[in-house]
Amino acid sequence: MLKIILPTIMMLPTMWLSKTHMMWINTMTCSLLISIFTLMMLYLPNNSCNLSLNFFSDPLTSPLLMLTAWLLPLMILATQQHLHNNSAPRKKLYISMLVFLQISLIMTFSATELILFYILFETTLIPTLIIITRWGYQPERLNAGSYFLFYTLAGSLPLLITLLHYFSSLGSLNILTMTINTKEMMLSWTNNIMWLGCMMAFMVKMPLYGLHLWLPKAHVEAPIAGSMVLAAILLKLGSYGMMRVTPMLNPLTEKMSYPFIVLSLWGMVMTSSICLRQADLKSLIAYSSVSHMALVILAILIQTPWSLTGAMILMIAHGLTSSLLFCLANSNYERVHSRTMMFTRGLQALFPLLALWWLLANLTNLALPPTINLMGELLTILASFSWSNFTIMFTGFNMLITALYSLHMFTSTQRGPLTYSTSNVKPLFTRENTLMLMHMAPILLLTLNPKTIMCLTP
Amino acid sequence: MLPRVLSLGVRRGPLTRRPGTLRGGFSLDWEEKLSEIKKKIQSVLPGTSLHPLYDSSHLPPDHSDVVIVGGGVLGLSVAYWLKKLEKQRGALRVLVVERDLTYSQASSALSLGGIHQQFSLPENIHLSLFSASFLRNINEHLAVVDAPPLDLQFNPLGYLWLASEKDAAAMENNVKVQRQEGAKVCLMSPDQLRNKFPWINTEGVALASYGMEDEGWFDPWCLLQGLRRKVQSMGVLFCQGEVTRESELVKMDNSVEYQPVECALVINAAGAWSAQIAALAGIGKGPPDTLQGTKLPVEPRKRYVYVWHCPQGPGLESPLVADTSGTYFRREGLGSNYLGGRSPTEEEEPDPENLEVDHDFFQDKVWPHLAQRVPAFETLKVQNAWAGYYDYNTFDQNGVVGPHPLVVNMFFATGFSGHGLQQAPGVGRAVAEMILEGRFQTINLDSFLFSRFYLGEKIQEDNII
Numbered sequence: 029m030l031k032i033i034l035p036t037i038m039m040l041p042t043m044w045l046s047k048t049h050m051m052w053i054n055t056m057t058c059s060l061l062i063s064i065f066t067l068m069m070l071y072l073p074n075n076s077c078n079l080s081l082n083f084f085s086d087p088l089t090s091p092l093l094m095l096t097a098w099l100l101p102l103m104i105l106a107t108q109q110h111l112h113n114n115s116a117p118r119k120k121l122y123i124s125m126l127v128f129l130q131i132s133l134i135m136t137f138s139a140t141e142l143i144l145f146y147i148l149f150e151t152t153l154i155p156t157l158i159i160i161t162r163w164g165y166q167p168e169r170l171n172a173g174s175y176f177l178f179y180t181l182a183g184s185l186p187l188l189i190t191l192l193h194y195f196s197s198l199g200s201l202n203i204l205t206m207t208i209n210t211k212e213m214m215l216s217w218t219n220n221i222m223w224l225g226c227m228m229a230f231m232v233k234m235p236l237y238g239l240h241l242w243l244p245k246a247h248v249e250a251p252i253a254g255s256m257v258l259a260a261i262l263l264k265l266g267s268y269g270m271m272r273v274t275p276m277l278n279p280l281t282e283k284m285s286y287p288f289i290v291l292s293l294w295g296m297v298m299t300s301s302i303c304l305r306q307a308d309l310k311s312l313i314a315y316s317s318v319s320h321m322a323l324v325i326l327a328i329l330i331q332t333p334w335s336l337t338g339a340m341i342l343m344i345a346h347g348l349t350s351s352l353l354f355c356l357a358n359s360n361y362e363r364v365h366s367r368t369m370m371f372t373r374g375l376q377a378l379f380p381l382l383a384l385w386w387l388l389a390n391l392t393n394l395a396l397p398p399t400i401n402l403m404g405e406l407l408t409i410l411a412s413f414s415w416s417n418f419t420i421m422f423t424g425f426n427m428l429i430t431a432l433y434s435l436h437m438f439t440s441t442q443r444g445p446l447t448y449s450t451s452n453v454k455p456l457f458t459r460e461n462t463l464m465l466m467h468m469a470p471i472l473l474l475t476l477n478p479k480t481i482m483c484l485t486p
Numbered sequence: 487m488l489p490r491v492l493s494l495g496v497r498r499g500p501l502t503r504r505p506g507t508l509r510g511g512f513s514l515d516w517e518e519k520l521s522e523i524k525k526k527i528q529s530v531l532p533g534t535s536l537h538p539l540y541d542s543s544h545l546p547p548d549h550s551d552v553v554i555v556g557g558g559v560l561g562l563s564v565a566y567w568l569k570k571l572e573k574q575r576g577a578l579r580v581l582v583v584e585r586d587l588t589y590s591q592a593s594s595a596l597s598l599g600g601i602h603q604q605f606s607l608p609e610n611i612h613l614s615l616f617s618a619s620f621l622r623n624i625n626e627h628l629a630v631v632d633a634p635p636l637d638l639q640f641n642p643l644g645y646l647w648l649a650s651e652k653d654a655a656a657m658e659n660n661v662k663v664q665r666q667e668g669a670k671v672c673l674m675s676p677d678q679l680r681n682k683f684p685w686i687n688t689e690g691v692a693l694a695s696y697g698m699e700d701e702g703w704f705d706p707w708c709l710l711q712g713l714r715r716k717v718q719s720m721g722v723l724f725c726q727g728e729v730t731r732e733s734e735l736v737k738m739d740n741s742v743e744y745q746p747v748e749c750a751l752v753i754n755a756a757g758a759w760s761a762q763i764a765a766l767a768g769i770g771k772g773p774p775d776t777l778q779g780t781k782l783p784v785e786p787r788k789r790y791v792y793v794w795h796c797p798q799g800p801g802l803e804s805p806l807v808a809d810t811s812g813t814y815f816r817r818e819g820l821g822s823n824y825l826g827g828r829s830p831t832e833e834e835e836p837d838p839e840n841l842e843v844d845h846d847f848f849q850d851k852v853w854p855h856l857a858q859r860v861p862a863f864e865t866l867k868v869q870n871a872w873a874g875y876y877d878y879n880t881f882d883q884n885g886v887v888g889p890h891p892l893v894v895n896m897f898f899a900t901g902f903s904g905h906g907l908q909q910a911p912g913v914g915r916a917v918a919e920m921i922l923e924g925r926f927q928t929i930n931l932d933s934f935l936f937s938r939f940y941l942g943e944k945i946q947e948d949n950i951i
Contacts, residue, residue, distance in 0.1 A: 307577030366551040366750030449895040
């Protein structure tokens with residue numbers, strides 16, 4: 029693991045000491061090389077690597093680590109345009125925030141000890157908050173940053189207390205020994221509250237439907253790299269945490285998870301429906317994220333092998349797709365300076381290649397077979413159907429509405445008559461095309477070999 | 487950051503001492519101090535204003551989807567229709583920038599307030615008809631919860647255009663077109679004129695056209711305030727400022743503070759000053775005789791309006807009479823007061839530098855014609871006079887509506903040369919449709935686009951006063 033963490037830490041001096049014209053190139057190259065290292069982890073025997081006391085890798089963490097490492101070069105590609113007018117130290121500061129976030133994320137996903145995981149989980153909040161409030165676009169970003177920070181903090185403080193209590197009662201919170209080192213949690217008031225304390229932090233982060241208020245704000249007000257990292261990785265922190273913590277909480281999960289399963293089913297349908305009525309493109313993508321994550325929450329709370337596999341695949345697929353959608357929305361925004369969907373219509377006539385990326389992004393968003401999005405949703409829906417036949421009504425309805433709003437997003441931005449005021453925008457740059465390709469290629473390649481991310485032996 | 491703080495030191499901040507208050511003492515305006523302190527605290531709390539050091543709530547937002555330059559009746563009408571026709575509520579963020587919120591020089595406020603459908607161009611007729619039906623139902627269109635209804639004081643007394651022998655044929659043609667498009671206009675011979683309006687001297691009049699419905703005059707200030715109230719309730723942001731430099735952003739000057747506003751579309755509804763805004767966007771910067779070099783041919787022209795008192799005057803049933811000489815007058819109120827004036831010829835054009843009234847113009851150029859047409863006006867007494875600007879389109883005296891062919895995110899709604907107020911609702915709707923749908927839907931204003939200046943296609947309107 030050190031071969032990934034140390035180079036990421038050293039990216040900071042690399043970037044600060046590089047010349048201004050080499051800054052972007054250096055950071056891109058470094059981050060791409062680091063992501064190649066993470067690829068090696070996916071192909072280990074047994075898919076686990078336990079060479080250290082503090083950091084390890086596992087079929088559950090390696091796809092997420094891969095995603096995190098892959099996303100950093102993409103974020104750097106995406107921010108080049110809007111940081112154009114800033115001075116060099118500002119740009120370097122921005123990339124430092126991204127790298128700092130990356131370090132904490134890599135360490136979070138590979139931590140062995142739950143307390144270390146918690147500390148790094150909280151650490152990821154700081155650079156994200158700075159990115160949203162300092163480099164966001166509108167005055168509402170202060171509000172968005174406050175919502176983001178306080179929702180997550182309020183949710184995770186009980187988690188700290190619960191984890192410390194567990195540490196004192198179990199002796200060790202090491203993930204590798206957790207399956208044999210737990211006590212059974214029987215139904216009692218204390219244990220209920222402990223369960224809630226553990227899970228609420230991750231529910232807020234996912235986000236669960238009732239606690240999702242921070243997400244549309246934060247996603248919309250964040251700059252592109254902020255949106256990408258939020259949608260792709262930070263939401264998955266919640267689900268990763270849930271999957272790590274639930275082995276400690278048996279058999280209470282079967283009883284306590286019921287209201288949250290209901291909330292996530294209902295939230296899926298509700299947030300998808302809100303997407304149909306959105307006029308702001310980024311807001312639409314943010315609500316679609318909530319909807320997909322509700323499916324992941326459902327999968328994790330049911331706790332069957334198929335559903336956990338489905339959750340994993342969904343996480344990776346949604347990460348890549350959502351990030352791609354945000355990049356596309358950003359390319360629109362940079363040209364027209366407005367996020368409203370009605371100002372950029374009929375773009376297929378002007379930019380056919382961009383229309384291809386939009387089409388692929390929207391098709392993967394609506395879980396078109398045989399993409400990995402569909403694999404994840406299929407496994408989850410099957411597992412939840414076994415859990416209770418009635419859930420098929422919600423999940424089926426959600427798939428329908430997801431298809432509706434994804435196609436609505438596509439047709440309103442690409443098809444139809446061209447708006448007059450976009451007729452002199454510049455076509456997609458090579459950099460942006462590369463960005464879209466680098467999002468799409470993993471999705472398409474994983475479609476061919478989904479067992480790498482399937483987490484079959486956690 | 488630093489220059490902004492310095493400039494703040496120059497202007498009066500909320501905590502400077504005012505004369506008459508003792509240090510630490512209880513001053514009489516305790517309420518005002520308290521609200522100022524509250525405002526200051528609120529601006530420091532996170533989540534509200536942008537700058538933690540001082541209150542910036544009077545500044546416009548950083549981003550807006552549409553910025554409308556000019557808060558007169560045309561700008562507000564565009565704002566109203568944009569918000570009315572947007573597909574989802576709150577989809578568009580609109581900002582109206584107005585330099586002078588007292589409207590002291592705005593053409594909308596100083597206008598005579600007349601509306602008529604007696605134009606020669608079908609588009610103009612349609613626009614006025616649309617506006618007339620809008621004004622008829624104004625309390626349905628511009629209703630705001632808990633606010634009193636608007637009283638437009640619409641006097642439906644019609645317009646009476648007089649034509650001499652040489653203009654009679656053209657007037658007859660025009661009336662035919664007007665009736666085809668749905669305006670209710672009738673032609674009158676001199677005898678009929680004398681019958682209906684005994685106070686007219688029909689010497690030199692061969693034909694007259696009289697509008698019988700949807701024509702008259704109303705209170706433009708009421709329309710302005712009604713639109714403003716409604717538009718604010720729909721969520722349009724207002725800002726007092728002046729648009730100065732522009733690249734793709736709009737910067738505004740407000741005392742010495744400026745705030746760049748990033749926007750997707752700019753609508754030029756600046757009336758008499760539209761040419762400056764267009765020049766900021768780079769319209770007209772190029773070799774002459776090219777599309778880039780075509781400037782926006784709108785310039786301010788000063789027009790005088792005189793108010794006089796004449797007890798023996800025409801009485802309650804007098805329409806707005808437009809004489810063969812270009813002089814016009816209408817009744818004002820119920821106390822035998824009349825408003826009127828005359829458009830000067832090209833040679834007599836007054837200097838549009840300021841809004842000073844030239845009373846000699848009335849003595850020499852207006853009164854003789856008035857007295858000739860209405861003998862009772864020989865004994866009038868001028869009470870008052872004011873001057874206002876026409877946003878005069880020197881090309882063909884008709885409005886410019888729609889996008890610019892090259893600067894694709896600037897839309898025009900200006901240059902109406904004196905009949906902007908009466909066409910404002912229709913034009914606002916047309917611009918909103920152009921933005922939201924991509925083409926004109928209700929009234930086809932394709933002939934009013936900017937490209938006609940480059941192509942040289944004049945759409946001349948005959949009945950302009």
